[in-house]
Structures are given as C-alpha cells and as structure tokens.
Amino acid sequence: MNSFIPVCEPEIGEQEKKYVNECLDTGWISSSGRFIDEFESKWAKYCNRKYGIAVCNGTAALQIAVKALGIGPGDEVILPAFTIISCALAIIYNGGIPVLVDSDPDTWTISVKDIENKITEKTKAIMAVHIYGHPADMDPVIRLAKKYKLAVIEDAAEAHGALYQADRKSASPKWKPCGSMGTVSIFSFYANKPITTGEGGMVLTDDSKRAEKIRSLRNLCFLPERRFFHNEAGFNFRITNIQAALGLAQLERIKEIIIKKRWIGQEYTKRLKDIKLLQLPVEKSWAKNIYWMYGIVISEKSNINAFRFAELLKDKGIETRPFFLGMHEQGVFRKMGLFLNQKYPVCERLSKKGLYLPSGLALNERQITYISDVIHRILP
Ligand SMILES: Cc1ncc(COP(=O)(O)O)c(C=O)c1O
Incomplete structure (x- = not known):
C-alpha cells in the first residue's frame, strides 16, 4: 500500500453543506442565528445538561469556565500534568495557580489517589480531563470536591459521547455522559474531534445564573439594558452561525x-x-x-x-x-x-x-x- 493514511480528517456530509449554505443564503453568518441556539440546546440535551454556551474554541471554553467559577489571583486549581496546555493556561490567564498531579498508568487520566495531598487552603477547583476518549474516574474527584467544597471543571474536549458509570459501588450505578458531571464542563469542536465545527467549543452547566454569566463573558459583558456599557471585563469568544450549522448537522449523526x-x-x-x-x-x-x-x-x-x-x-x-x-x-x-x-x-x-x-x-x-x-x- 503506497497511499498516505492521515492521522485524522473531518468527514463533512450533505447535511453540513445544506445547513452552511442556509447561513450563506440568508446572510446569518456571524454570531446570531438559529443554528447557534439549536446547537447549544441539543448538545446540552445530549450531554444531559441544562445549559450550553457555544464559544470559539475549547481553550476559550476553559478560560471562561475558570473565570465563571470566580477563580482569580492566588487561587489554586489541581489538574493533571498530562494534558494539553490550554488547561494550565486557562488557570494562569485568570491569575490562578495550576497545581499538577500525575496520571493513572492505565487510563492516562488524572491519578485520583494523588489529588488529596495537593489540596491546600487556596485550592478552589479540580480540573479532570478525559484523555483520548477514556473518562477520568469522576466519582472520587466529585467526592473530594464535596469534602473540601471545591468546584469540578470537567474537560470533555476529547470525549464526545463517552460514558462513565457513576456510583458503581451502589446498588444502582448510572451511566452518565462525559460532560455531564462537572460544576462546569467543556468541549472542543476542533476539526479532529468526533463532532466538529472547524474551530469551536462549548461550556455546559446546570446553574442558570452561571450560564448567564458565561453568556455575558462570551460577549464582552455588554449590559443588556445599556449597550456599550460594561461593568466587567469580558471576552469576544463568540462562535458563528456557520460553525454551529456544521456542528448541528454532525450532531444529528x-x-x-x-x-x-x-x-x-x-x-x-x-x-x-x-x-x-x-x-x-x-x-x-x-x-x-x-x-x-x-x-x-x-x-x-x-x-x-x-x-x-x-x-x-x-x-x-x-x-x-x-x-x-x-x-x-x-x-x-x-x-x-x-x-x-x-x-x-x-x-x-x-x-x-x-x-x-x-x-x-x-x-x-x-x-x-x-x-x-x-x-x-x-x-x-
Ligand atoms: C483535553 C483538551 N482540552 C482542551 C482542548 C482545547 O481545545 P481547542 O483546540 O478547541 O482550543 C483540547 C484540544 O484538543 C484538548 O484536547
């Protein structure tokens, strides 16, 4: 065999083209339009969450997730050493301090037995990352978070559709989708991800106030009652209707x-x-x-x-x-x-x-x- 086998390439179908063409034909090409709302609500539903806020990439999703949890200067966040740099940068960009933990030798995800030793007075959150499609062991992470009153940031960028069996020691364990378990959870929809929007990401939460805050942070914290007035420093992390159109078509299959x-x-x-x-x-x-x-x-x-x-x-x-x-x-x-x-x-x-x-x-x-x-x- 002489041909080249790429490590990954996106598969774009007819439905993707149809939806993207609808954006082009109607002129809804920037960050408003029906596909954004539909992609957000359907992805949130797929992940068993109440709210989904789509953003321009997974790195931005992490950054906004850390900010929306109120993590700021001097606060520590525990995360695995073995992950993408986006995870540590999201903490640093918010003034926080990343604190590292080694990985489990089998699953390559955060070694949960090493987390508790790293918790200090300054710890505000644990960031668990599902690596290469295998879930991190979330039950012990969530137990520790409850014990020390910490938030859980769940990075499911690489784990679309992966499942985790929660409460497995109980009489009724439950299969939960990755992305459904963090205080906030995030996804990436980069071109090599199972579902892609070219570049894109999403933040998920069940808390309506936090969802509102994330929505505001995504769009420069415009005050709804007085446009061009800002009480907080937000970001332009908006996604386009064209990207969401791609994502929605992919989500359908x-x-x-x-x-x-x-x-x-x-x-x-x-x-x-x-x-x-x-x-x-x-x-x-x-x-x-x-x-x-x-x-x-x-x-x-x-x-x-x-x-x-x-x-x-x-x-x-x-x-x-x-x-x-x-x-x-x-x-x-x-x-x-x-x-x-x-x-x-x-x-x-x-x-x-x-x-x-x-x-x-x-x-x-x-x-x-x-x-x-x-x-x-x-x-x-
Ligand atoms: C675990 C993980 N988190 C976050 C990201 C960042 O996503 P993006 O490339 O969309 O910024 C990636 C990217 O591949 C990732 O693998």
Whole structure:
C-alpha cells in the first residue's frame, strides 16, 4: 500500500453543506442565528445538561469556565500534568495557580489517589480531563470536591459521547455522559474531534445564573439594558452561525460517529493486543471509551522512543502524532518559574513513549490491518 493514511480528517456530509449554505443564503453568518441556539440546546440535551454556551474554541471554553467559577489571583486549581496546555493556561490567564498531579498508568487520566495531598487552603477547583476518549474516574474527584467544597471543571474536549458509570459501588450505578458531571464542563469542536465545527467549543452547566454569566463573558459583558456599557471585563469568544450549522448537522449523526470510533478502537486492539512491547488503550468496566485517538505506548524495555517509531511509520505512509508533553516540561512554564524540579513519572513515560495512530472516521478495515501489520513488523 503506497497511499498516505492521515492521522485524522473531518468527514463533512450533505447535511453540513445544506445547513452552511442556509447561513450563506440568508446572510446569518456571524454570531446570531438559529443554528447557534439549536446547537447549544441539543448538545446540552445530549450531554444531559441544562445549559450550553457555544464559544470559539475549547481553550476559550476553559478560560471562561475558570473565570465563571470566580477563580482569580492566588487561587489554586489541581489538574493533571498530562494534558494539553490550554488547561494550565486557562488557570494562569485568570491569575490562578495550576497545581499538577500525575496520571493513572492505565487510563492516562488524572491519578485520583494523588489529588488529596495537593489540596491546600487556596485550592478552589479540580480540573479532570478525559484523555483520548477514556473518562477520568469522576466519582472520587466529585467526592473530594464535596469534602473540601471545591468546584469540578470537567474537560470533555476529547470525549464526545463517552460514558462513565457513576456510583458503581451502589446498588444502582448510572451511566452518565462525559460532560455531564462537572460544576462546569467543556468541549472542543476542533476539526479532529468526533463532532466538529472547524474551530469551536462549548461550556455546559446546570446553574442558570452561571450560564448567564458565561453568556455575558462570551460577549464582552455588554449590559443588556445599556449597550456599550460594561461593568466587567469580558471576552469576544463568540462562535458563528456557520460553525454551529456544521456542528448541528454532525450532531444529528453522532450515534453512527461514536459507533465508528468504537469500532476503530476495537479493531486496532484485536490486531495489536499480542505485542508485548506495546501498551494499548484500556476500557475500564466503568467506562465506555470512544477512542477519540487510538494511543499506543511503547514499553520502556524497547529502546525505540515515540519519535523514532513515528518516523518508521511515516516511511510506510502512516501519519501519527506524539502524546502530550507534561505541563512541568513546558519551556513557557519553566520561564515563569512554574513546576521547577517537579517529577511526574507516568506522565514522563507517556510523553516519551506514546503516540497515536490514524483514527479518523474514514479509516477502513484494510487500512487498520495494514497499519497493524507494519507495527507487528517493527515490534515483533
Ligand atoms: C483535553 C483538551 N482540552 C482542551 C482542548 C482545547 O481545545 P481547542 O483546540 O478547541 O482550543 C483540547 C484540544 O484538543 C484538548 O484536547
């Protein structure tokens, strides 16, 4: 096989074109229009939430979520070291202090057993991030948050449609959608996400006052009764009707999108599970993983790191991406004097040895078999 297999590409259907064309034909191309309201309310409903406020991207969603919780200068927020920089930046942009925790070695999400040690008088929130489509273990996070009166920021950017089994030790455990569990939860709809608006994001909450505040912050905090008068510093984080039109059309077929994502994950696992030098994504009994991106981690027993591995795959026409680099290893934060001399061994191993394989919706069985065969030849 000579053709190139991209790591991910969006799948745009006829309905997306129809809705986007409606925006163009009617002139509703900026941040008002029927698609925004409909996308917000239908996404909130899909996630079992009362309010959805769409914004221009997931990073903005995090920033506004932190602000709407009243987190400001000197306040600490606990988050995993292994995540995208947007999470730490959202705290820093609000004057807060990010406090890091290592990851669970199996799910790669926040290591819940390490959170309590990091709670201080200044802690205001815990930010849990569902990584590569697998839910973080939310029950213990929520229990700690209740115990210490903290907010929970749930980053579900990579976990559209993933499910978490809450209260699993009780007689009646409940499957809950990712995005339904935080005091505020956020999503990204970037082009590589299961549901995309090109660029886009959403903040979800069940609190009407907080929803109102987020709506106001999204749009420069215009006072409704006196336009162009502002009592607070807001942002222009608006989304366009065109983006929401794309998102709504995608949401209409989310069921089949999630089925396809899960199928891709399971097909890779079937073919790769016998390779001893590879760690594959898990699906805990309390989780439904959507395998947003199919991540693999090479054993420390192999001297190949993720970058060398990526080159070998690229030579065979297979595009990959490296895993996140820990927040404590980021140059920008070192320059700020943050996280100096801190060590997070699981995160560091994942960053060195992890990468993700092509996982786009157009991927077919022949390609998965080809990619798996190439990997078998590199790591017998
Ligand atoms: C976990 C997580 N949070 C937040 C974001 C930020 O989203 P965006 O790229 O839309 O700003 C991403 C982006 O991929 C992400 O993976």
